[in-house]
Amino acid sequence: MNLYQYFRDQIVRIVEDLAASGELPGPLDTARVAVEPPRQTGHGDITTNAAMVLSKPTGLKPHDLAAVLAERLKGIEAVMETEIAGPGFINLSLEPAFWHRQLKEIVETGPAYGDSEMGRGESVNVEYVSANPTGPLHVAHARGAVVGDALASLLEKAGYNVTREYYVNDAGAQVDALARSAYLRYREALGEEIKDIPEGFYPGEYLIPVGEALAKRDGDQWRDVDEDAWLPEIRSFAVAMMMDGVREDLASLGVEPGVFTSESVLVEKGTVDAVIKHLEDKGLIYTGVLEPPKGKAPDDWEPRPQKLFKSSEFGDELDRPVKKSDGSWTYFATDMAYHLDKFQRGFKTMIDVWGADHGGYVKRMKAAVEAVTDGDGVLEVKLCQMVHLKKGGKPVRMSKRAGTFVTLRYLINEVGRDVVRFMMLTRKNDSQMEFDLEKALEQSRDNPVFYVHYAHARCRSVMRNAAEQLGDKKIAPEALAGADLGLLTDTAELSVIKVMAAWPRMVENAAEVHEPHRVAYYLNDLATLFHALWNKGNDDARLRFFQSDNEGLTLARLALVQGVATVITSGLQVFGVSPVEEL
Structure with missing residues (x-):
C-alpha cells in the first residue's frame, strides 16, 4: 500500500464532505492536494499542503483553513496528532500500531511488496543499447543497457506492460565499412598479409574471427571478385556474427531484450517510403535549401535543394533532411519510420535510452514522433552521460583487441555483473560517472554496492541463527507476520519500519519520472x-535481536529483520541484482 496515497484519499474525502455539508464552498478542485513525508524530522510522519492549495478557492486564510482541516483529520484512523506548521501545512503523527501493520504487510507480501497498479497495464516500449553492430559492446553501452533494463523493471513493478527493444542499425555506411573491414580479415585468414588498416575501417582484432569463420565457410570464393559481388554477402555475415556477440554481451550483463528490430528490414518493407508519403500528404515534406546554421554546421546540412521535414513546426530549431544526395534515406528518415512502427504496434509511450552524444538529436525525434503519430504518441529520451573507467585512480587502458574502447566483457570480468549493474545506477543517467574498479569492490561504507549487500547479508545471518535456535517453523514469514509487533517500540526500530513502508511510494514516484537511480x-x-540499529544493539544488549528471556520480543525483531531483507530484495530485483546471503 502506498500509505501517502491512502492518506491523500482520506484528506480529499474529508474536503469533499466539508464542501457537501456547506462548511466549505464547493465543489473544490483537489488535484493539487499532496501528501508527502515531512522535509524535517520532528514534523510528524506525513504532511499535507491541502490548506495551502485550497485557501484561495475557499476564501479562507491558509492557517484558518488548516485549523478546520486539522480538527477533522484527527478522525482518520491511525492519526495520533495533528500540527499546523508554517503558513498552513498540516503535519500528522501516526500511531505506532499503524507502522506495525505496515511491517506485517511487508513480511506477508514478500518481495512483491511495492507492486503497484499505477500503470494500469499501459503498454510502454523501452528501447535501449541499440548499438551499431560493428563491434563488441563497450563501457558506455553498459550504462545505457543497465539504465534501460532497470527502468523497464521499475515500470513493470509499477503496473505497466513493458516491451524491451533493441534497434539493429544494420543499414547504411557504417555496416558497409564493417563489411569492408571483415573482408580484409577474410583475406588475411586466407594467408594474405594485411599491413595497415585503411582509414575509415574498423581496426579492432575482434574482426579476425569473422574473417576466419567466413574463410572456413566459403573458402576463397570472394577473393578475386568485385566488391559489388561480395559486399552484400559479407555485410550480412559480419552483422550476424556481431549481433551474436552483442547478444552474448548483453546476456552476460543480465539483459535480454524481448524484441530486436532490424533497420534494413524496415527499409526493405517500404516502411520509410510509407512514412514519408504520410508526411507528404500532410504537407510536412518539401524541397528546399537549408541556410547554414550559426557556428559549426551539422553533418546532415548540405547547400543544395533537398527533401526536408518541417520539424521546426514541432519545436525543433530547423527543418531536417530526409534524403541524402545519393538518393538514399537519411538516418533521421529511417528513425521516423521505426518510431511510427513502434506506435503502430500499440506503443503510445516510447522511451529511448541514448548516449549523451546524441543529445542534439532529441528535439528532431520528438518532433518526428509528434508528426507521424498525429500527436498521439509520446517519446521520452533518457541520455546517459560518459562513464570514466579507472583502476586505482588511473584511467583504464583500451585493449588492442577492441580497438578504441574498453569492452563490456572486460568490465564484467573485473568486478562481476551485479556490481556493474548496481554501480551504473548510483548516479542519475544524465550525470557523468567515475567508475573505479578497485573502489567498486571495496568493503567500506563509501561503496554503496557493498553497503546495501552487507545489510542484506546481515539480515540473512540473523535469520540463519534464528533457524538454528528457534526452528524454521517459528521464523517462517507467515509465523513472523503473526508475532506481537507492538513490542517494537524503540525509535530506531520504528524509523526502519517507516522507511520500509515508504517503498511503495518510492516505486510509483521513481516510475512516474522514469528515474531508477532513486531506488x-x-x-x-x-x-x-x-x-x-545493528550498532545500537551492539552498544545496548536490550536492543539486540535475540532476547533469551523474551521470545515474543525476539520474534517481533526477527519480523523486522525479515522485513528489511524483503524490501532490499524487492529493490535489488528492480536492478536485476541478486541479494547476497553472506559476505
Whole structure:
C-alpha cells in the first residue's frame, strides 16, 4: 500500500464532505492536494499542503483553513496528532500500531511488496543499447543497457506492460565499412598479409574471427571478385556474427531484450517510403535549401535543394533532411519510420535510452514522433552521460583487441555483473560517472554496492541463527507476520519500519519520472538505518535481536529483520541484482 496515497484519499474525502455539508464552498478542485513525508524530522510522519492549495478557492486564510482541516483529520484512523506548521501545512503523527501493520504487510507480501497498479497495464516500449553492430559492446553501452533494463523493471513493478527493444542499425555506411573491414580479415585468414588498416575501417582484432569463420565457410570464393559481388554477402555475415556477440554481451550483463528490430528490414518493407508519403500528404515534406546554421554546421546540412521535414513546426530549431544526395534515406528518415512502427504496434509511450552524444538529436525525434503519430504518441529520451573507467585512480587502458574502447566483457570480468549493474545506477543517467574498479569492490561504507549487500547479508545471518535456535517453523514469514509487533517500540526500530513502508511510494514516484537511480538512494538510506540499529544493539544488549528471556520480543525483531531483507530484495530485483546471503 502506498500509505501517502491512502492518506491523500482520506484528506480529499474529508474536503469533499466539508464542501457537501456547506462548511466549505464547493465543489473544490483537489488535484493539487499532496501528501508527502515531512522535509524535517520532528514534523510528524506525513504532511499535507491541502490548506495551502485550497485557501484561495475557499476564501479562507491558509492557517484558518488548516485549523478546520486539522480538527477533522484527527478522525482518520491511525492519526495520533495533528500540527499546523508554517503558513498552513498540516503535519500528522501516526500511531505506532499503524507502522506495525505496515511491517506485517511487508513480511506477508514478500518481495512483491511495492507492486503497484499505477500503470494500469499501459503498454510502454523501452528501447535501449541499440548499438551499431560493428563491434563488441563497450563501457558506455553498459550504462545505457543497465539504465534501460532497470527502468523497464521499475515500470513493470509499477503496473505497466513493458516491451524491451533493441534497434539493429544494420543499414547504411557504417555496416558497409564493417563489411569492408571483415573482408580484409577474410583475406588475411586466407594467408594474405594485411599491413595497415585503411582509414575509415574498423581496426579492432575482434574482426579476425569473422574473417576466419567466413574463410572456413566459403573458402576463397570472394577473393578475386568485385566488391559489388561480395559486399552484400559479407555485410550480412559480419552483422550476424556481431549481433551474436552483442547478444552474448548483453546476456552476460543480465539483459535480454524481448524484441530486436532490424533497420534494413524496415527499409526493405517500404516502411520509410510509407512514412514519408504520410508526411507528404500532410504537407510536412518539401524541397528546399537549408541556410547554414550559426557556428559549426551539422553533418546532415548540405547547400543544395533537398527533401526536408518541417520539424521546426514541432519545436525543433530547423527543418531536417530526409534524403541524402545519393538518393538514399537519411538516418533521421529511417528513425521516423521505426518510431511510427513502434506506435503502430500499440506503443503510445516510447522511451529511448541514448548516449549523451546524441543529445542534439532529441528535439528532431520528438518532433518526428509528434508528426507521424498525429500527436498521439509520446517519446521520452533518457541520455546517459560518459562513464570514466579507472583502476586505482588511473584511467583504464583500451585493449588492442577492441580497438578504441574498453569492452563490456572486460568490465564484467573485473568486478562481476551485479556490481556493474548496481554501480551504473548510483548516479542519475544524465550525470557523468567515475567508475573505479578497485573502489567498486571495496568493503567500506563509501561503496554503496557493498553497503546495501552487507545489510542484506546481515539480515540473512540473523535469520540463519534464528533457524538454528528457534526452528524454521517459528521464523517462517507467515509465523513472523503473526508475532506481537507492538513490542517494537524503540525509535530506531520504528524509523526502519517507516522507511520500509515508504517503498511503495518510492516505486510509483521513481516510475512516474522514469528515474531508477532513486531506488539506489532509497536502498542506501534503508541500509544506513539498519546498520545503525545493528550498532545500537551492539552498544545496548536490550536492543539486540535475540532476547533469551523474551521470545515474543525476539520474534517481533526477527519480523523486522525479515522485513528489511524483503524490501532490499524487492529493490535489488528492480536492478536485476541478486541479494547476497553472506559476505
